[in-house]
Amino acid sequence: MKPDKLRFLLPLLLAIACAQYVAGQAKKPQIVILATGGTIAGAAATGTQAGYTSGAVTIDSMLAAVPGVRELANVKGEQISNVGSQDISFDIMLTLARRINELLARNDVDGIVVTHGTDTMEETAFFLNLVVKSDKPVVMVGSMRPSTAVSADGPLNLYNAVGVAVDPQAKGRGVLVVMNDWIHAAHSLTKTSTTAVQTFMSPLRGVVGTANYGKNDFYNTPVWKHTTASELDIENVNQLPRVDIIFGCADMPADLIDASVAAGAKGIVIAGVGNGNMNKAALEAAARAAKKGVMVVRSSRVATGSVGRNVEVNDDEMGFIASDELNPQKARILLSLALLKQRSREDIQKMFYSY
Ligand code: GLU
Numbered sequence: 001m002k003p004d005k006l007r008f009l010l011p012l013l014l015a016i017a018c019a020q021y022v023a024g025q026a027k028k029p030q031i032v033i034l035a036t037g038g039t040i041a042g043a044a045a046t047g048t049q050a051g052y053t054s055g056a057v058t059i060d061s062m063l064a065a066v067p068g069v070r071e072l073a074n075v076k077g078e079q080i081s082n083v084g085s086q087d088i089s090f091d092i093m094l095t096l097a098r099r100i101n102e103l104l105a106r107n108d109v110d111g112i113v114v115t116h117g118t119d120t121m122e123e124t125a126f127f128l129n130l131v132v133k134s135d136k137p138v139v140m141v142g143s144m145r146p147s148t149a150v151s152a153d154g155p156l157n158l159y160n161a162v163g164v165a166v167d168p169q170a171k172g173r174g175v176l177v178v179m180n181d182w183i184h185a186a187h188s189l190t191k192t193s194t195t196a197v198q199t200f201m202s203p204l205r206g207v208v209g210t211a212n213y214g215k216n217d218f219y220n221t222p223v224w225k226h227t228t229a230s231e232l233d234i235e236n237v238n239q240l241p242r243v244d245i246i247f248g249c250a251d252m253p254a255d256l257i258d259a260s261v262a263a264g265a266k267g268i269v270i271a272g273v274g275n276g277n278m279n280k281a282a283l284e285a286a287a288r289a290a291k292k293g294v295m296v297v298r299s300s301r302v303a304t305g306s307v308g309r310n311v312e313v314n315d316d317e318m319g320f321i322a323s324d325e326l327n328p329q330k331a332r333i334l335l336s337l338a339l340l341k342q343r344s345r346e347d348i349q350k351m352f353y354s355y
């Protein structure tokens with residue numbers, strides 16, 4: 001080809017390539033990653049030590065470790081907090097939920113990924129499940145090993161979480177958690193191991209699906225009310241009422257229940273033994289609390305199974321609420337949000353059956 005023809009052709013080819021790139025980018029889903037901290041953003045001095053600091057790495061460095069993620073979506077990171085999830089407060093949950101609602105209301109945002117520590121992941125996931133007002137995907141993700149560890153699990157978990165957030169099948173399933181190739185529903189997952197990479201389980205309901213290098217299989221649709229079907233709302237809410245969890249055990253000291261009432265709790269969740277049971281002294285203290293208008297929910301310290309009404313405890317007589325399938329930490333989230341409005345015990349019981 002003659003050099004003068006090349007001079008003409010080269011800019012044209014370049015322009016076509018640019019136009020194709022721009023069109024490709026525009027076609028990709030827009031995902032916002034909201035980072036809150038946790039081990040996925042943790043760092044240690046060496047790759048093989050157990051001690052590390054949660055929330056030491058920013059979202060930009062986390063994304064740099066997963067370059068392939070930009071082939072799945074156009075991603076934008078925002079830092080909401082950078083803490084170990086033991087320090088996730090209701091304040092942070094409210095800020096996070098508000099930001100998600102703001103972002104998902106926009107036409108140019110298709111889904112959200114939230115990076116979070118695993119310790120309280122189930123609580124934030126369930127909170128968001130109740131107050132996010134959109135059916136676009138909201139996917140939470142974390143890791144068990146810090147970013148500096150040998151075989152860190154964060155990068156692939158993050159890749160898979162974005163892979164779920166861009167999947168149209170994830171729409172309308174409520175808040176999902178993606179960890180170690182499994183997709184869990186916010187209602188049903190729980191952390192089961194302090195250290196294992198395979199820590200999250202959904203013991204009663206099973207997983208929603210699997211996520212494998214960006215390819216997903218969905219098996220279940222959560223049956224619980226969530227997001228757009230939820231009546232719970234955090235607009236104009238700056239503080240949640242105090243709800244305490246009291247752990248049941250043999251020879252349980254009942255005065256902890258009285259102390260909770262005296263400290264101003266509006267609700268108490270008993271992490272009871274077995275089917276939400278507690279000894280006679282604790283039952284009497286809990287009934288005293290209920291008589292004073294404190295909402296008392298019986299949940300269980302047992303890892304799986306539901307707590308039914310009027311099984312060994314006469315809930316109708318004592319004025320208690322049964323937690324059904326919610327473990328104590330999720331029962332506390334639902335009760336805290338339910339208590340934002342004047343609601344009867346019967347109404348709150350119905351909420352425990354439906355959320
Ligand atoms: N305490 C940490 C956290 O929840 C450890 C758990 C983790 O993220 O894996 O942030």
